[in-house]
Amino acid sequence: MSIDWPSLETRNQPLNAFVDFDRSADPGDGPLADLTIGIKSNIAVKGLPWTGGMALRRDVAAERDAAVVAKLRSAGAAILGTLNMHEAALGATTDNHWFGRTHNPHRIGYTPGGSSGGSGAAVAAGLCDAALGTDTLGSVRIPAAYCGVYGLKPSWGAVDSSGLVFLARRYDTIGPLARSLDVLERVWRVIGPSNGAARPFDRLVLLEDLGGVEVQPAVRSTYQKAVDAVGLSRTGLTLPGTAGALRLAALAEIARELIADLGSDRHEKAELISPELTFILNALEGLEPDPGLLAQTKSALTEALGRDGVLVLPTTPQGAFAHGGTPPASQADFTGLANMAGLPALACPAGRDAEGLPVSVQLIGPAGSESRLIALARQLESALGGAVLPEGVVP
Secondary structure, three states, X not given: OOOOHHHHHHHHOOOOOEEXXXXXOOOOOOOOOXXXXXXEOOEOOOOOEOOOOOHHHOOOEOOOOOHHHHHHHHOOOEEEEEEOOOHHHOOOOOEEOOOEEXXXXXXXXXXXXXXXXXXXXXXHOOOOOEEEEEEOOOOOHHHHHHHOOEEEEOOOOOOOOOOEOOOOOOOOEEEEEEOOHHHHHHHHHHHOOOOOOOOOOOEEEEEHHHHHOOOOHHHHHHHHHHHHHHOOEEEEEOOOOOHHHHHHHHHHHHHHHHHHHHOOHHHHOHHHOOHHHHHHHHHHHOOOOOHHHHHHHHHHHHHHXXXXXXXXXXXXXXXXXXXXXXXXXXXXXXXXXXXXXXXXXXXXXXXXXXXXXXXEEEEEOOOOOHHHHHHHHHHHHHHHOOOOOOOOOOO
């Protein structure tokens, strides 16, 4: 396998998915020797800027690979470079004040989601076979949904996170995105633990009234299609609050950790923090965390799933939207639940909305059930349609 760098750079330009290339990248020997992989810029790639999407870290270069990147290299994958992301991973549009907007390959001018927006855009556009992102409240799955690809958020702690610029240690996980379940599973086998045989789930868990979240008609239709296709006996789940209230409780906790990590730099180097991030931090700083509510949410989810239940939800309440407007507040209402409980979740492409943009459903399982989620997604693929590729992209 040879890498056509001029072509890659040309195809990247209208999207701004990659921010730095490693032109010395070369495939090695191993199970991933035929794959090219991009890495979100908050994950260390030796010799490349390790920014986390922040001007504060613009001059920081990674001295060594993150543990997960080292595993990919050892398996023979060619690491192409680092991908754009939302500043500090706190946001879901990848409209980065310092490194530019990343565009959705399905429609220039539209968001690819975030915070791993570069990862979603690069995979959907065929710039790389797979990518790594990080997921705090949905930052792998939201870009997967908006870009029409698969995105896996592993169980908390399942993937070695050394070499990651954290947003929130109790929530962050590193996960892969890919256009096919075959590639996703191959990457997962390298970066994740061996879960053994993927025994089937025996129950479908459904969230009562979808947690009070309003969803687009196309999203509700594909969600119902997935529910019908699973074909298991059904049980209900009631959360201790609306999905929106739970998201705000988690954001309050996440913001406190980021503010603490920024420390005095937040004020002493205010010119290196964008007006958007400053506004978000100021707004969230006044929110009081509610650890009791979050603990109740985790208990409700884990008890409802038990060992063999699977929760089916929309990934996002809507498809992608134009850059420059006010993002929907509810983007992470469904995805954030898995992070609050430390559970694995898989975003699966499921057709298009009325605007022709991808929509997605997600599967959430018990801790350690990543391989089982992939197996279930394979069963649902014919009903949901598989990856939704931009015009002109070769599968």
